[in-house]
Amino acid sequence: MEKAKTQSFTVAIKSSPNGTVLVITDTELIGQKFENERLQLDLSKKFYEGELMSSEELSTKLDGAYVLHVTGKKAVEFVSELGLIDSKKVLEIAGVPHAEVYLGM
Template sequence: MAGRMYVKVYRVQGEVLVAACDEELLGKTFREGELKLEVKERFYKGELMDVEELGRLLEEATIANLTGERVVRKAIELGYIDESRVLRIQGVPHAQMAKMLY
């Protein structure tokens, strides 16, 4: 089940940060108790592409910020995210990844 996602790649001081969210979540805010998840356009809105492209991007990423069912499920499928570490805010999955470089 493919779908589309917004992806923005940041390259700062040797780090490669990939911000990706399911297309329909862009610009929305989710709240649950003390938690707030803002899917900000200025952070996530880069290129609109197929979720199948995520693996190629995560391979290069040192840090990733992932939001939405399709994006997070794909990252779990590819082994980048541990399902037990996924945070859900108002039912929306959010996960972060950091690769430790030695």
């Protein structure tokens, strides 16, 4: 069952030789840095900058993506609800969920 509430995320669309990479981030996290004893997540980097996109618009972009780079509780939850993220593969860095998903071509 789909959620009635529309969400929005910051989405950067990157081109790679293998296809499109979608960088999907909870908007309120952009510009922040998070780290634990092993990993660092620097959301102040240009890589994470993108456009504000509704969940409906984002859904239309997912079909053509090669890789998803997903950061933040809402973003990971949204992509998980679509069946694209294995919850066992989600990293947590200073309380911020992060996943990278290979979708292929």
